[in-house]
Amino acid sequence: MNLQEMQQIRRELHQIPELGFQEFKTQQYLLRYIKSLPQDYLEIETWKTGIFVRVQGKQGAKTIGYRTDIDGLPITEETDFSFQSQHEGQMHACGHDFHMTIALSMLKELTKERPSHNVLMIFQPAEEGPGGAFPMLQAEQMKKWRPDVIFALHIAPELPVGTVSSKDGLLFANTSELFIDFKGKGGHAAYPHHTKDMVVAASAFVTELQQIVARMVDPIDSAVVTVGKITGGTVQNIIAEHSRLEGTIRTLKADTMDEVKTRIEKLVRAIEIRYDCKGMIDYGANYYQVWNHAAYVHQFEVGMKEAGITFKRANQAMTGEDFGYMLKEIPGFMYWLGVDSPYGLHHAKLNPREEAMEVAVKANLHILHNLK
Numbered sequence: 183m184n185l186q187e188m189q190q191i192r193r194e195l196h197q198i199p200e201l202g203f204q205e206f207k208t209q210q211y212l213l214r215y216i217k218s219l220p221q222d223y224l225e226i227e228t229w230k231t232g233i234f235v236r237v238q239g240k241q242g243a244k245t246i247g248y249r250t251d252i253d254g255l256p257i258t259e260e261t262d263f264s265f266q267s268q269h270e271g272q273m274h275a276c277g278h279d280f281h282m283t284i285a286l287s288m289l290k291e292l293t294k295e296r297p298s299h300n301v302l303m304i305f306q307p308a309e310e311g312p313g314g315a316f317p318m319l320q321a322e323q324m325k326k327w328r329p330d331v332i333f334a335l336h337i338a339p340e341l342p343v344g345t346v347s348s349k350d351g352l353l354f355a356n357t358s359e360l361f362i363d364f365k366g367k368g369g370h371a372a373y374p375h376h377t378k379d380m381v382v383a384a385s386a387f388v389t390e391l392q393q394i395v396a397r398m399v400d401p402i403d404s405a406v407v408t409v410g411k412i413t414g415g416t417v418q419n420i421i422a423e424h425s426r427l428e429g430t431i432r433t434l435k436a437d438t439m440d441e442v443k444t445r446i447e448k449l450v451r452a453i454e455i456r457y458d459c460k461g462m463i464d465y466g467a468n469y470y471q472v473w474n475h476a477a478y479v480h481q482f483e484v485g486m487k488e489a490g491i492t493f494k495r496a497n498q499a500m501t502g503e504d505f506g507y508m509l510k511e512i513p514g515f516m517y518w519l520g521v522d523s524p525y526g527l528h529h530a531k532l533n534p535r536e537e538a539m540e541v542a543v544k545a546n547l548h549i550l551h552n553l554k
């Protein structure tokens with residue numbers, strides 16, 4: 183597939199971002215394209231809003247899995263693209279439009295040059311939440327077409343086009359979503375002494391929360407707690423009866439995740455006592471760390487040299503990825519693809535350079551044709 187065709191697909195997908203497990207238009211778009219390819223060696227099966235496509239290899243001794251995520255984020259786009267999101271309040275702000283286009287392009291090339299190994303292309307919903315990788319691993323298709331090795335990529339705004347990056351061992355952190363509701367007693371803004379103000383309770387919680395990382399986690403280890411959203415109250419002169427915090431916890435070690443959660447629970451109990459309210463915690467979706475298998479990262483590094491693509495050793499990142507669940511069961515790796523965007527992941531002006539998709543397809547086909 184040439185760059186022009188990739189640009190067209192990426193831009194069409196960019197206009198229809200959908201949240202986790204609601205990727206209905208996206209699934210239809212992908213299926214339409216996949217069914218337009220020569221079908222001789224393809225088997226296609228849907229799973230919820232995702233898709234499995236199996237390419238029957240010439241020898242078929244081994245199956246290589248490749249996973250792309252397909253969901254968007256609840257962000258209002260602020261780019262000046264002519265192909266802006268048509269779904270209000272939703273945007274492909276994490277590059278999944280790129281990821282899908284790269285996968286379709288790989289598939290087209292595989293139907294032209296049949297691979298030696300079988301290839302299982304996995305179009306996975308809900309990476310941003312609540313997580314599609316874990317349930318997809320339990321799917322029937324995963325049992326009958328189980329890959330022997332699996333890989334995936336993620337765009338990296340801070341790396342130049344033409345560069346890929348990875349490392350053996352831990353690449354991405356353990357993550358857990360965090361939702362906390364505080365319930366108190368509302369009332370007139372002029373009579374605070376008759377109320378239990380949940381805006382004040384939420385504010386105290388957020389301020390104190392950062393002490394968990396600053397003072398309770400070993401500085402040699404690492405953790406992040408971020409509150410990305412606070413809601414509470416109704417109007418300016420009514421004291422809020424309810425407040426809600428939505429955030430995420432990131433840790434390099436699984437044990438540290440347990441420790442941070444215990445500290446959060448203690449802090450919520452302390453807020454309950456201090457502000458005479460009720461605090462309820464829900465950890466939402468948890469993602470297992472992305473742990474790359476050294477032997478495959480090594481093959482990837484060697485392969486990129488052969489393909490004329492710059493390989494850079496990556497640092498560990500506090501991003502999360504439910505692809506970690508796939509790597510927990512199947513050996514393989516994940517890598518960063520340089521896309522040179524002035525705005526980062528999850529930013530309303532994310533603007534990755536489209537030429538990077540050609541680099542990714544070249545890199546991925548090289549892996550598929552050469553992986554041992």
Ligand SMILES: CC(=O)N[C@@H](CCC[C@H](N)C(=O)O)C(=O)O
Pocket residue numbers: 276309310311336357358359429430431467469500501502503504527
């Ligand atoms: C690559 C990336 O940005 N992934 C997301 C995964 C979200 C996990 C979950 N919803 C959470 O917020 O904990 C990320 O935010 O790192």
